[in-house]
Amino acid sequence: MLTKRARRTDNISHIISWGERMQNVNVKGAPSFYRCEPGILSQLPDLVNNQMFQKAGLVHGEKSWEAVRSFLPEWPFDVSFEKYKGECSLEENERLCVRFSNVDVVIGVGGGKILDLAKACGDRLNVPVILIPTLASNCAAWTPLSVFYDQEGNFLNYEIFPTNTFMVLVEPDVLLHAPVEFLRAGIGDTIAKWYEADVLTRDLPEKSIPLEIALYAAKQCRDVLLEEGDSAVESAKERTLSPAFTRAVETIILAGGVVGGFGDHYGRVSGAHSIHNGLTKIDGTHKHLHGDKVAYGILVQLVLEDRFEEIENLLPYYKKLGLPYSLEALYVKPTEANIRTIARESTKPEESIHFMGVSNPEEVYKAIHALEERAHGDKYLVPVMSFRK
Numbered sequence: 001m002l003t004k005r006a007r008r009t010d011n012i013s014h015i016i017s018w019g020e021r022m023q024n025v026n027v028k029g030a031p032s033f034y035r036c037e038p039g040i041l042s043q044l045p046d047l048v049n050n051q052m053f054q055k056a057g058l059v060h061g062e063k064s065w066e067a068v069r070s071f072l073p074e075w076p077f078d079v080s081f082e083k084y085k086g087e088c089s090l091e092e093n094e095r096l097c098v099r100f101s102n103v104d105v106v107i108g109v110g111g112g113k114i115l116d117l118a119k120a121c122g123d124r125l126n127v128p129v130i131l132i133p134t135l136a137s138n139c140a141a142w143t144p145l146s147v148f149y150d151q152e153g154n155f156l157n158y159e160i161f162p163t164n165t166f167m168v169l170v171e172p173d174v175l176l177h178a179p180v181e182f183l184r185a186g187i188g189d190t191i192a193k194w195y196e197a198d199v200l201t202r203d204l205p206e207k208s209i210p211l212e213i214a215l216y217a218a219k220q221c222r223d224v225l226l227e228e229g230d231s232a233v234e235s236a237k238e239r240t241l242s243p244a245f246t247r248a249v250e251t252i253i254l255a256g257g258v259v260g261g262f263g264d265h266y267g268r269v270s271g272a273h274s275i276h277n278g279l280t281k282i283d284g285t286h287k288h289l290h291g292d293k294v295a296y297g298i299l300v301q302l303v304l305e306d307r308f309e310e311i312e313n314l315l316p317y318y319k320k321l322g323l324p325y326s327l328e329a330l331y332v333k334p335t336e337a338n339i340r341t342i343a344r345e346s347t348k349p350e351e352s353i354h355f356m357g358v359s360n361p362e363e364v365y366k367a368i369h370a371l372e373e374r375a376h377g378d379k380y381l382v383p384v385m386s387f388r389k
Contacts, residue, residue: 030258034167034170034254036250036253044169057103060084080100100121108132117146135183154280172249176240192273214261328375
């Protein structure tokens with residue numbers, strides 16, 4: 001059994017309260033090496049030539065490996081392959097660490113959960129990590145953290161690592177041929193970067209330079225994707241590489257990662273992701289992508305902020321891209337029990353929604369009802385002021 005290293009787990013109980021938090025941030029801005037260009041994977045032997053790697057452990061999914069294998073040259077070192085078993089869980093991380101106990105580099109090939117496993121395994125083994133994303137569904141390839149779930153897919157916690165990833169290689173043609181719904185979900189997840197960072201920093205009297213960088217990147221996440229996201233999705237549907245597609249991919253992976261990399265606790269998660277976490281407690285939502293649930297969470301967060309005008313601005317875009325704007329769009333029945341469950345689970349003590357001053361499940365319960373009324377065409381929305389009583 002491997003000895004577990006001391007680690008930081010970002011449950012809210014381990015962080016000082018919102019009112020006491022300082023602007024001091026831990027900047028982990030970028031991987032040591034990043035490239036996004038056609039043919040980049042063929043250059044991998046030259047890129048690692050000076051690293052003296054002898055043996056690698058490579059974790060992959062079945063579909064992700066099929067998507068990327070034809071782009072890869074002969075490996076310049078011995079590689080031990082291990083197939084991913086379906087969740088980024090503590091148990092799966094333990095299994096991989098045992099399997100890769102004698103490697104000097106870990107490689108992750110796949111979507112966000114596989115990349116998170118590779119990062120967690122590399123951290124446990126104290127070896128460099130190379131990430132090759134096969135989906136543009138989130139910024140997992142960039143950020144030095146992993147999100148953990150239990151074996152049933154319920155959110156547990158996320159863990160921030162002390163060092164950044166060694167290398168990230170993005171082959172646009174691989175992402176272009178991935179299922180379009182992953183790109184759409186990535187757009188939803190990345191637009192949330194602005195809304196979650198904004199609500200955490202809006203009332204700060206002054207902002208440090210790292211925080212300004214994070215907020216600039218967050219605004220780019222929203223603006224680029226609202227302007228070019230639909231064109232990127234059309235390119236993906238047509239399997240045609242375009243500037244809009246590449247810009248969307250780099251916005252999701254790079255700009256999305258920079259928000260947390262420079263903003264630290266001000267640039268990671270707040271209301272929208274807490275709603276996502278609450279949704280994972282509802283049977284049937286596990287088949288929906290992370291970014292789709294976060295996109296719905298943005299709208300709930302905006303209700304809590306009393307920003308209905310912003311919701312009206314977003315709804316045409318949501319409808320055009322097929323992002324969910326109601327529970328029924330997530331195939332969740334808007335029953336009393338389901339809404340109470342989401343409200344309760346999204347306001348647990350460890351949830352980030354508390355950073356925006358929301359701690360009462362009743363507030364979230366009423367916000368979800370208000371959004372559902374709007375989604376179903378009702379003109380009346382419950383005033384947010386009543387949530388605060």
